[in-house]
Amino acid sequence: MxxxxxxxxxxxxxxxxxxxxxxxxxxxxxxxxxxxxxxxxxxxxxxxxxxxxxxxxxxxxxxxxxxxxxxxxxxxxGEPPWLKPYLEAERNARQLRCFEPLLVPGLLQTENYARAVMRSVDVRSESEVEQYVASRMERQEILKREDPPQFIGVIDESVLRRRDAIMGEQLAHLLRMAELPHVHLNVVPLTAGLHVGLCGPLVLVRLVDGTWVGHLDDQLGGSPVGAEEGLATLLARWEAVRSAALPEGLSVALIKEIESQHGPQ
Missing domain, CATH: 1.10.260.40 (lambda repressor-like DNA-binding domains)
Structure with a gap:
């Protein structure tokens, strides 16, 4: 239907x-x-x-x-039902930890990048694409509010080196976001080789009361992780990918180097 x-x-x-x-x-x-x-x-x-x-x-x-x-x-x-538990946690987050091996994290995407990602699912109508893009842009307001959560993003270098026309704008946006005191970016360099993060993206949310909520994406959607054993696994894997990443200063320098290869924006 x-x-x-x-x-x-x-x-x-x-x-x-x-x-x-x-x-x-x-x-x-x-x-x-x-x-x-x-x-x-x-x-x-x-x-x-x-x-x-x-x-x-x-x-x-x-x-x-x-x-x-x-x-x-x-x-x-219009948000898919599987995403709503995570969105509720995101709105009440004190800290967000996000690892992405394939895409720029959603909260750091430009409108053009988000639109390109949404259009990659070719069964979506244009109105659905625009609906999802608008929702994603609205979600990003969490990082601009008066009392924002701390955001720690770890991105695989391969994400930054995609040669799409929109990447220059996206990289410049990442650099602007990295200037915010509550936003921290780390890049896992290609020289790190194989690492556990390549098994897939993960998000961890620490709520006001100190509890954690996890979220995993896959080709069919995504699922929240709240069980103690699952959260322990995700926290361990987060530490592994964070340790494989460059320090924050070197990560920002690498983003600047890659961004410079796209010419002036």
């Missing part, structure tokens, strides 16, 4: 609110400073419906923030 687009209801309400005010797409577009073709594309789902558009629509239609609220709810509801 085809998966229902969680944004379809929001688009339906957008059309309904406009119709209730006897406003054509042309008139709405004129007031909102959008072309009629853009308005049509948003309402039919061929162009993504984002928060700035929803906020402007609420202003024009005097809908009291309804569309913005519905859109935020749809974005939250």
């Amino acid at each position: 085809e998966r229902e687009d969680p944004l379809a209801f929001v688009r339906d309400q957008l059309r309904r609110q406009r119709a209730l005010r006897n406003m054509s797409q042309e008139e709405f577009g004129r007031r909102a400073n959008y072309s009629a073709s853009t308005v049509s594309a948003v309402e039919t789902g061929t162009r993504s419906l984002d928060l700035p558009y929803a906020k402007r629509a609420d202003e024009i239609l005097d809908s009291g923030g309804l569309l913005e609220s519905l859109l935020k709810s749809a974005q939250g509801d």
Whole structure:
């Protein structure tokens, strides 16, 4: 069965609110400073419906923030069920430990990088891709809040050396994030050879009360780890990959060296 687009209801309400005010797409577009073709594309789902558009629509239609609220709810509801336990832990984290052998950690991804990752799953519609990207960008706010968690990211060097066109921008973003006092990056160099981290990514979250929550990703999704034995294994493997990584200063220097090979951004 085809998966229902969680944004379809929001688009339906957008059309309904406009119709209730006897406003054509042309008139709405004129007031909102959008072309009629853009308005049509948003309402039919061929162009993504984002928060700035929803906020402007609420202003024009005097809908009291309804569309913005519905859109935020749809974005939250669109998260896969297997990810929600981790997201709840992430929101309440005091420390985040993340190892990635294949990708830049999600909380450090640029919008363009996240979009490319989401599009690599070719069964996703464009609206699903944009929904996931928006959710990921919203999650990153945790690192910008007044009292952010400490973030320690360990990345395999091979991740940084992928030659995609978006990598220059992504590397520059990593360097900016590394300047934040609560963000720490370590790179496992290619010279480390085989190491236990190549068995797969892992995330460990320390909550306010000192307890730990783990999370593992795979091709089918992901799963939380809360059992004592599983957490002990993940903590041990974290120490192993962290010990294989370069110190923070040398890691940042390596990122700068690789970033310089992409030319000016």
